[in-house]
Amino acid sequence: MKKIGFYSLLLSCVFLFSCQEDEGLVAVSQNSNDSALESIVILKSGVEVEKRGENYFFGGDMILSPEQLRSLDETGAIAGDVTGDLERDLSLNPVTNLPINVDNLLQTRNLGIYPTSYNLWAMVRFVYDGNLTSTQKGYIKQALLELQSKTNLRFYNATGEPTKDPVYGFDYPYVNFKSIGDSDVSTSYVGRIGGKQDISLADFAFRDASYGDYGVIIHEICHAVGMLHEQSRPDRDDYVNIDWNNLTSSGKKQFDKQTTNYHYRGNYDYNSVMGYGSKTTSLSIVIDKSKPMYTKKDGSLIYQGSTVSNLDRMWINYLYLPYVARSDVYRELDAIVYDGDNRILTEQERLQLQAQLNNGNPNPPAGGRIPNEF
Ligand SMILES: [Zn+2]
Structure with missing residues (x-):
């Protein structure tokens, strides 16, 4: 998300490159200012992405993983074709986010919006980077608690814990919250990409939070759980008018439509935390x-x-279940479970679902819970 508050003027200039090769990609224009080098890159598929420093960006604040960039380059979609229906993946260990059936660990899996191994619908494992102040951690905690209270998202604080599975050696997918100081953009990855992925929060995200507005932090977390920008909806032209003449080339990229491999719920939502x-x-x-x-x-x-x-909540609640952190593989549901229409399940329904998730056993084994403080 880009900064909405005060922004110091940056001198910028635009100049053209002719067919400058860059890892097989063609850079056609370049914006530069005193803090970062930016360029628009046309992929083989015709899709345009932004390159800033070493990273390729999609829609302004979403960093593309190497796998997502390759797929966008070759197929024009962020990750190939999705063939199955979207549904919660119930076979994952809620805490480690690895498939419970370890025999399948090496199989390519289609877990959600993109057919990669790591777009997951279980707990969101995270760590606080060492560069955060305790005040900043407090703001992130408030954003996490806000999401937990309104949705089925649950977060697992793995700060200081191993990042690899000690038995099988696989990297756990996890989000690393870090501070990047004075910048006009906070960034995240879309979905979970495997291993460590940063949510980089600029000073303005924390400044907003100091006034009780956690919107920027929540926005970047929502990218990491798989959400894209509301203004990228394929039907958005029925709801909004865009002033293309007032957008820079980078600004125009924020309004690219997402036409494949994505799932929306409901009508265009002017109140979405994912809309600019x-x-x-x-x-x-x-x-x-x-x-x-x-x-x-x-x-x-x-x-x-x-x-x-x-509507943001409906999107999340449709795909996630609120698991409790445990050391065993029992899938215990938290006390409040929303259905895909934001209705709270009755206790009977909740226990029924919990039994379904655990081969018919509605009762979590005693002593399996593990501490999970933020
Ligand atoms: Zn964003």
Whole structure:
């Protein structure tokens, strides 16, 4: 997510390159300023991505993993074709996010929006990077608790724990929250990509949080659990007008449509934490920051949500289950379980589901829970 608040002017210039080869990719334009080198890169598939420093970006703040970039280059989709229906994956160990049937560990699995091994619907394993202050950790904790209270997402604090499975040697997929200081963009990966992945939070994310607005932190976490930008919906032109003349080349990238391999719930949601506000002060996105980059169809402004909306919650609740951290493989559900329409399951329904998840056994073995403090 790009910074919405005060933003210092950066001198920028745009110049053209002719067919500059870069790992087989062609760079066609380059923006530079005093903090980062940016360029638009056209992939073999015709899809354009942004390169900033060593990373390739999708939609402004989503870093592409090497596997996602390769797929986008070769197929035009972030990860090949999804053949099956989207559904919760119930075969994962909730805490390690590895398949419980270890014989299948090496198989390619289609777990959700993309057919990779690591787009997972179990607990989100995370660590606090050593560079965070205790105040910053406190803000992240509040964002995590907010998501836990409103959705089926559950987080497992693995700070200081091994990052590899001690028996099988596989890297655990986990999110590393870190501070990146004064920057106009906070970043995340889309879905879980395997092993360590950063959620990089700029100062403005923490400044907003100090005023009680955890929207930026929640937005970046929602990318890591698989969500894309609301304004990328394929049907968005029925709901918003975009002022293309007020967008920089980088800004235009924020409005690419996602037309394959993605799942939306409900109508366009102006309140989504994943949708941008109409106005930004980031001159890497807009040319005239006094004007909106897009509006509702009636011309009124859109304000970015500061927490998950009801439709955001439906997306998450449809795909995730709220597991309790345990040392064994029993899949214990937390006290409150939402269905895909944000309805809380009755206790009878919850126990029924828990039994289904555990070969008919509704009763968690005693003593299996492990501490999970944030
Ligand atoms: Zn974003």
